[in-house]
Amino acid sequence: MRILVVAPLASTHFTPLIPLCWAFRAGGHEVLVAAPPDLVPTARSAGLSTIVIGDAARLLDTIGENVTPDMYPAEAFGDRTSHWGRQVWELSTLHQVSYAVEHVEEYLAFADEWKPDIVLYDQLTLIGRIAGVVLGAVSVSHRWGVDPTAGPYEERVRRDLAAVCRRFKLDELPAPDVIVDPCPPSLQVEDAPPGQPMRYVPFNGTGTLPDWARRRAAGRRICICLGGSLLDVTGPAPLRRVIEAARAVPDAEVVLAITPANRRLVDDLPDDLRVVESLPLQLFLPTCDLVVGSGGSGTGLTATSMGIPQLVVPQWFDQFDYGRRLAAAGAGLNLPGRDQQSDPAVIREAAETLLGDSSFSTAVQKLRTEIESAPSPIEVAARLTSMVR
Template sequence: MRVLFATWAWPSHLYALVPLARACRAAGHEVLVASQPAIQDEIVRVGLPAAAVGQDVDAAGLVRGYLLPSAAVPAPVVPAGPEGRGPRAMRMFHAHADSMVDDLTALARDWRADLVVYEPTALAGPIAAAAAGVPAVRLLYGTDLLLRARGLLPEVLAPLAERNGVGAFDPFGSCTVDPCPDEFQVPVDYERLPMRYVPYNGPGAGSPLRAPAPGRRRAVVTWGHTMAKMSPAHFLAPQAALAARDEDTEVVLAVSAAQLPLLGELPEDVTVTVDVPLHLLLADADLVVSHGGAGTVLTALQAGLPLLLVPQLPDHAGHSARVLACGAGEVLSRDEADPARLRAEVRRLLDSGAERAAARRLRERNAERPAPAELVPALEELTDRRSASVR
């Protein structure tokens, strides 16, 4: 079986594909990951074969247009284009699909793919699969935030589909693979293939941290990759780290090499780790403080840890809302997240058993779900059914 994975050029979206892509390779299948040129080196770094399709899009510039309003940091105003209905980010997803779809369709045909697996915002994926006459599998990276746009997608994508010889098709593909525990997922009206969330937070190395000294607790602070690309004013990791410090609480601040210049002066008792995958830092942690990105949230919950979140983008707000709904943490707006409030919420969450118990329940529910390797036979069955139907 030849499995073509598709994502647009954003690291966290790529990382969400890695566990299932590796499972397919381990089962003896050929795998190829297609995306725009900007992320080709990163695909190679994660250890998967890469193919460049389409042209690069100013993703950071588009994301910047969807920052949530804040009195502290006003968001730029970006006029909506003709694809502006539905979720505000639809304009961005359409731009990426437009960039990728022609080359991705040609690749699916020329490589003779048997299956296309795509993350939910890589909307060139289902078009390429339909053009090649093969099943399309949507692999969620978190809660299904495109569900409310489902009715709009066929119309929005119709010109791109027609350009590649595709008439009617389902943008949600043949099936959806869902890595979220049922309690965490938004209510959906379609059949899903449940999959255990297995953290992959990027290529990197790191030695395990020493456990905190007796009587001390540990808060891990991370602000992902996206917010620092918006502006230093949206990168709240240093402020959060300072607020989390206390005589009985040590802080581990996880950053990328690119974010180091944004940290400023930090006390010696803040441990800074650089380019260490987040899941390697959570074994002895008691709390995660972050921006609310899907990968960070699911990685923390997979470790059974409560979260304090400050979302500044719509998808971060969506995942933060699910954390709140499950009782596994607290959410502050950008304007609420002053040092005093951050400090108070860190103290409350470290002392509270309710959020910790809720996070541990989600960890248990995740562990009950099938591992990525257990989904490979279901993918094989999809291609077998397709082969039988064309014979």
């Protein structure tokens, strides 16, 4: 069978799809990724073939052009029921909608020529939702993790794409045939539509296992990872505060996972930090006692799948829901407020609480069990191919 993957507009939403793509390939199926040019390297790094369609996504550039670092943490994202929360989630649709309007016909023209049996796409990839139904293929949406797009986001994209849908003789923006959900149920937001569970398999790129990561530290090892894209928008301030807090924890070795581009934003890092650039998290997190992150599902679910408690300092979008749900599950602590995040002493105290209380480790092991008991990508791929008429 042929599986067409419509790539999302951000690499952090692409990597969660890759284990399922591998599963399709392992089952003998043909997988092709239709991607804007700036997403091609992510697909190639995972051994997937591509076709380039459309202009560069430039998602982060678009966000950065319309915000300033002092807007973060953007706490309104944490409450979709409030007036401001509803507005910021509606505004977050603009780039996704405009890209879909501009390029949907290019994607459909190629897809009609290639004739896929399954169209696979990220939950935010609106072109994929249209293409699957128009082509008569099995339409498969894949969540990146915690998914708070029900409500204001979904309502806005349906309204803004109504005219495009009518052009293709669709009454409205179609729902997928299947939603694949790699997020354990105890972490998923309450109003997320039910999905097909799938075991979360970490993929953070490829790398070489360093010697130090083959063994645990003499004391406690804390990993700081705020993701690969956040600092481009917020600037280095959130990272500097977290570093100051983690270094103040007694008997702690601090590992900073960062991209080379973000490393240039903080060129005066303390000498006692262990800095790793673009080293896949799955290579060294098993030796860590705590992960401090912004609540991105890639970092968060990787840590959860390895049974590591987390301290979340959310900045935007779904990170507030991730932190809230993780804290509710007892597997970590969440510091969503500007007043909390502005004080390194508060962050340090939270880190020490997580390191000193075994109940957090017990709770995260329950989440790890949820992840491991879900169907594997191989099993899910087989179920999806069985749906093809």
